[in-house]
Amino acid sequence: MxxxxxxxxxxxxxxxxxxxxxxxxxxxxxxxxxxxxxxxxxxxxxxxxxxxxxxxxxxxxxxxxxxxxxxxxxxxxxxxxxxxxxxxxxxxxxxxxxxxxxxxxxxxxxxxxxxxxxxxxxxxxxxGYAGLTALQALAAAGLSADNARGKLLCINGASGGVGSIALVVARRWGATITAVASQRNQDWVRRLGADQTVDYRDPAAMAAINADIILNFAAPGDNHRQNPLLDLLRRRDTPGRAYVNTTNPVLSSVTDKGMVGGLATSGGIYLKKRLAAHQAGIRYRWVLFQENAEQLAYLARVFADPDTPSxxxxxxxxxxxxxxxxxxxxxxxxxxxxxxxxxx
CATH class of the missing domain: 3.90.180.10 (Medium-chain alcohol dehydrogenases, catalytic domain)
Structure with a gap:
């Protein structure tokens, strides 16, 4: 075959x-x-x-x-x-x-x-794969169809596969969404339901984002040391702040250092970041894809709706x-x- x-x-x-x-x-x-x-x-x-x-x-x-x-x-x-x-x-x-x-x-x-x-x-x-990653990131941020309405959400990397699906689902749930994407993809994320759009190349616009929950699906910079969106959350004094990252260093660490060394290194990074975020009142999570038939079935129902954007x-x-x-x-x-x- x-x-x-x-x-x-x-x-x-x-x-x-x-x-x-x-x-x-x-x-x-x-x-x-x-x-x-x-x-x-x-x-x-x-x-x-x-x-x-x-x-x-x-x-x-x-x-x-x-x-x-x-x-x-x-x-x-x-x-x-x-x-x-x-x-x-x-x-x-x-x-x-x-x-x-x-x-x-x-x-x-x-x-x-x-x-x-x-x-x-x-x-x-x-x-399937991008959709489950998106759903699992939304869940890690504490969002669901029952509580997302009116929440201020920023999706970084909103025009990619995972970001596009997360945008569609979060919009369906009633969240207010700022979509971060390149200038050429601004129309795409607006069509999917973004309330505001920001070009990631515009530092002033990035610093002015109004969001309490951030989903980061974009490729990291400077080995995960610089994170202006997480810094943005630190400057806010609102309840329910959350930061979820799918572009974490787990796989790169095990590639460079092997299973034991890589997991130890990435685990140390995660614990340090999560503790620092917790002290600032921020829910901090990494997401690694998990197979899940029930979540797949939910995605199938959402995107079978003729009103759901492609x-x-x-x-x-x-x-x-x-x-x-x-x-x-x-x-x-x-x-x-x-x-x-x-x-x-």
């Missing part, structure tokens, strides 16, 4: 090839036929060995990457409930599990949720996946680009 593999972790180059079909699904596994997928920024990094002591402990090559997909159930293993062959599903797998860049693949049941007919293939193809900015045939994956500039922005088995 057709798959896209990483044969050399030094170059991390993705290429198409033929591989044996997977075995029947094991206990609590689902066998899936690919309909469409996408690229997450972590995928090309993992392909080159980033985070390998934690994410690819056996240094396995060839490696079939891929974190999310829309797929059709081909078969279910023993113990699987709530799914049947022929059903369309939303897929999100951790970098340790992965493998969606193949015509057929097996995943644990917790990576899969059924979807309604009103959720398009294109939207579902790019929703987070897909580009749609290409599956054959275009290697070129985009191997592009040193990384996945396109804004939102999500998707790659479909059937040409657009």
């Amino acid at each position: 057709k798959a896209f593999i990483i044969a050399d972790s030094h170059t991390g180059t993705l290429r198409p090839t033929e591989v044996p079909a997977p075995p029947p699904p094991g206990n609590d596994q689902v066998q899936l036929e690919l309909i469409g997928t996408s690229i997450n920024p972590i995928d090309p990094l993992v392909a080159k060995g980033y985070g390998a002591p934690l994410l690819n402990t056996k240094r396995q090559v060839p490696l079939i990457p891929g974190r999310d997909a829309v797929a059709r159930v081909a078969d279910v293993g023993k113990g699987v409930t709530g799914l049947r062959p022929g059903q369309r599903v939303l897929v999100a797998a951790s970098p340790r599990t992965g493998g969606t860049y193949a015509a057929v693949f097996n995943l644990p049941r917790k990576c899969v949720a059924p979807i309604a007919d009103t959720l398009s293939d294109a939207t579902a193809a790019g929703l 987070i897909v900015s580009d749609r290409q045939p599956l054959e275009a996946l290697p070129e985009a994956f191997n592009d040193p500039k990384g996945p396109p922005s804004p939102g999500k680009g998707v790659f479909m088995v059937e040409a657009p």
